[in-house]
Amino acid sequence: MALTGLEIFKLLPKTNCKKCGMPTCLAFAMQLAQKRAKLEDCPHVSQESKQKLAAAAAPPMRKVVFGRKDAQLTVGQETVMFRHEEKFYNPTVLAVTISDKLSGNDLNSRIKAVNSLQFERVGTKIGVRAIAVTNDSGSPEPFAQVCAQAAKQACPEPGRGGWSRERRANNSPADSSTSLGTSLALILVTESPQAAAAALKQIKDTAGTPLLAAATAKNAEEMAKVAKENGCPLVAKAESIEALADLSEKIKAAGVEDIVLNLSTGSLKEKLYNMTRMRVLSLKKVFRPLGYPTVSFVLGGSPEQQMAEACSLICKYSSIVVVETVEPYAILPMLTCVMNIFTDPQKPVQVEPKVYAIGEPGENSPLMFTTNFSLTYYTVESDVEASRVPSYILVVDTEGTSVLTAYSGDKLNEKTVADAMAKGNVASLVKHRKLIIPGYVAVMSGKLEEATNWEVMVGPRESAMLPKYLKEVWK
Amino acid sequence: MCGAYSWLDCRAAYEITPSGPNQPIAKGSCIEPKIGQWDKINAFVQQVSRGGVQRMSQYSMITDPMTSCGCFECIAAVLPSTGGIMIANREFAEMTPCGMKFSTLAGTVGGGQQTPGFIGHSKHYINSRKFIAAEGGIRRIVWMPTMLKEEIKDNFIKRAQELGLGGEEFLAKIADETTAATEEQVLEFITRAGHPATSMEPMF
Ligand code: SF4
Numbered sequence A: 001m002a003l004t005g006l007e008i009f010k011l012l013p014k015t016n017c018k019k020c021g022m023p024t025c026l027a028f029a030m031q032l033a034q035k036r037a038k039l040e041d042c043p044h045v046s047q048e049s050k051q052k053l054a055a056a057a058a059p060p061m062r063k064v065v066f067g068r069k070d071a072q073l074t075v076g077q078e079t080v081m082f083r084h085e086e087k088f089y090n091p092t093v094l095a096v097t098i099s100d101k102l103s104g105n106d107l108n109s110r111i112k113a114v115n116s117l118q119f120e121r122v123g124t125k126i127g128v129r130a131i132a133v134t135n136d137s138g139s140p141e142p143f144a145q146v147c148a149q150a151a152k153q154a155c156p157e158p159g160r161g162g163w164s165r166e167r168r169a170n171n172s173p174a175d176s177s178t179s180l181g182t183s184l185a186l187i188l189v190t191e192s193p194q195a196a197a198a199a200l201k202q203i204k205d206t207a208g209t210p211l212l213a214a215a216t217a218k219n220a221e222e223m224a225k226v227a228k229e230n231g232c233p234l235v236a237k238a239e240s241i242e243a244l245a246d247l248s249e250k251i252k253a254a255g256v257e258d259i260v261l262n263l264s265t266g267s268l269k270e271k272l273y274n275m276t277r278m279r280v281l282s283l284k285k286v287f288r289p290l291g292y293p294t295v296s297f298v299l300g301g302s303p304e305q306q307m308a309e310a311c312s313l314i315c316k317y318s319s320i321v322v323v324e325t326v327e328p329y330a331i332l333p334m335l336t337c338v339m340n341i342f343t344d345p346q347k348p349v350q351v352e353p354k355v356y357a358i359g360e361p362g363e364n365s366p367l368m369f370t371t372n373f374s375l376t377y378y379t380v381e382s383d384v385e386a387s388r389v390p391s392y393i394l395v396v397d398t399e400g401t402s403v404l405t406a407y408s409g410d411k412l413n414e415k416t417v418a419d420a421m422a423k424g425n426v427a428s429l430v431k432h433r434k435l436i437i438p439g440y441v442a443v444m445s446g447k448l449e450e451a452t453n454w455e456v457m458v459g460p461r462e463s464a465m466l467p468k469y470l471k472e473v474w475k
Numbered sequence B: 001m002c003g004a005y006s007w008l009d010c011r012a013a014y015e016i017t018p019s020g021p022n023q024p025i026a027k028g029s030c031i032e033p034k035i036g037q038w039d040k041i042n043a044f045v046q047q048v049s050r051g052g053v054q055r056m057s058q059y060s061m062i063t064d065p066m067t068s069c070g071c072f073e074c075i076a077a078v079l080p081s082t083g084g085i086m087i088a089n090r091e092f093a094e095m096t097p098c099g100m101k102f103s104t105l106a107g108t109v110g111g112g113q114q115t116p117g118f119i120g121h122s123k124h125y126i127n128s129r130k131f132i133a134a135e136g137g138i139r140r141i142v143w144m145p146t147m148l149k150e151e152i153k154d155n156f157i158k159r160a161q162e163l164g165l166g167g168e169e170f171l172a173k174i175a176d177e178t179t180a181a182t183e184e185q186v187l188e189f190i191t192r193a194g195h196p197a198t199s200m201e202p203m204f
Helices: A005-011 A025-033 A047-057 A104-115 A140-153 A193-202 A220-230 A241-253 A268-283 A303-315 A328-342 A374-387 A403-408 A414-423 A439-452 A463-474 B007-016 B039-048 B102-109 B146-162 B167-173 B183-193
Strands: A063-068 A071-076 A093-099 A118-121 A124-127 A130-134 A185-189 A211-215 A234-238 A259-263 A295-298 A320-323 A355-358 A367-371 A391-396 A434-437 A455-458 B030-032 B074-079 B084-089 B118-121 B141-143
Touching: A005 A025, A005 A047, A025 B074, A025 B102, A063 A185, A071 A185, A093 A104, A093 A140, A093 A185, A093 A328, A104 A140, A118 A328, A124 A328, A130 A140, A130 A320, A140 A185, A140 A193, A185 A193, A185 A320, A193 A220, A211 A220, A211 A259, A220 A234, A220 A241, A234 A241, A241 A259, A241 A268, A259 A268, A259 A295, A268 A303, A295 A303, A303 A320, A303 A328, A320 A328, A355 A374, A367 A374, A367 A403, A367 A414, A374 A391, A374 A463, A391 A414, A403 A439, A414 A434, A414 A439, A434 A439, A439 A455, B074 B102, B084 B102, B084 B146, B102 B118, B141 B183, B146 B167, B167 B183
Parallel strands: A093 A130, A093 A320, A130 A185, A185 A211, A211 A234, A234 A259, A295 A320, A367 A391, A367 A434, A434 A455, B084 B141
Antiparallel strands: A063 A071, A118 A124, A355 A391, B074 B084, B074 B118
């Protein structure tokens, strides 16, 4: 459990020497408790206290990194049960299987199909991030071979448009660590230590750090050894929460600390129930044997069924989901689901502040402005589109707030609008000097005219009235 | 108890919206008479905080202290080396001996957090017999801004007399911003003044 400020204070030197930048040790302790200060800032804290504090501060869920150097994937280290409590940090990694029974053209086309599962949605690139090679053949050689080929050829194609209209939002849920790299990560799905070792030998130089799946109660020691030798994270697979906790302890004792948990049995309902229990135990009770990211396998069933199951498991609480289908129509909803729940709810979704051309506007077309809150912008955009009057929309940077919010917060004023006009170089886009402004901020007309020397036209209050306005008032 | 809201407000709010945030709570039976805990209150707190707060003491600022939203008139904070507490009122904007201004303190104790060693409360409540009774009540107060002293003076003196601390005399033993700005100065001041907190058991 996190320590309270007072508990932390007891571990500090209590000398009020001020070297940490705080006037008292107590003030420093309170900052530490709120994670606004770092322990290193106090030069006098004893070794013993340091250890105690570090243990209390260690994240309840471990972070596990795997994949290629240029496209490393981070999973785990989540801190909350519900997105609205703070945010979810590391987006679920979606992986697709490739069987080691495939060869020749079949194998090539399967890899190609997986590579093509990249999309662009509201301006953000999303896609499958890993290939899970499954040891269906049961023998090491084909497994190693298919792994080698997958490692070489797994290179996603640039995103395809058309699934949703291309839009540019710059609040991407995926941070840079998960941005699209040049190649997919590998997950080696085999319970044979020999097959795992053979494959790892083949792909040593090409695949970076693959994820090894999985160690079971039977092969734990040998698998842990292979994982340790190759420095890769290891999946622990068991049928119950209790067995998983035992297994993860065993693997940890064998020297592998990067563990991913896999609950292998149960109906979807049972899985959701148990995954939720695991999350509660790791986060709320800080039960370390379950404090790891999780992986779920959704194998078999129609693409639709896989989609439904995968989406449920993404929401509750799989760090990695492995599916079989390569149908884009089934994969896109899963990716959308990841995007939705991993978007930071504390930050408004924003569009890039710039001039947007709707239709093919010319130098006599209307020019209007709105703010860069996505919801505001897209509402205005679709209404302008509906008017069929080619227009320019100037988006003013208001830190993602809507028109009235921005106005009352003084983020939308004659200065910010004038700046945006200068940056967007609107004077060169249109010949006229008329600017349409949102009806709700009609009060700023005077100052805006003074600041810009443009004629201000007060537009409608509701953007739904824009088509009428553009057709009748603007003309 | 925070001073922004009274028992009557609470009751009226409940009568207007019976399913709203103000709810009558049956106390149940007392399980911790010293720090003031009741089984049914704890159960209620646990349930409505979704497990975030497990227990709540009525009379202690060290063990499971009460939480507040942030509207309190005053904040009491421990001053460890003095063995006592300081109280800052909202109007006092300067630095306090604990090393935090009222605004920083408010950020620490508000927002429904349970922060042992700190509570938010009203001015009036300082003179209550229940005010941190588990820790020794007003005997622990070693620092208050002059304006707060002035405001609660009359009742405070009565309460101090009740405890056999001597009325005005005790108030004079409490440091303020004119006599002590840091924890060290408070300690010096109360030691010289012979404040009772100097000879009490440590608070935590
Ligand atoms: S540097 Fe350490 S000892 Fe000095 S005041 Fe800060 S917390 Fe206390």
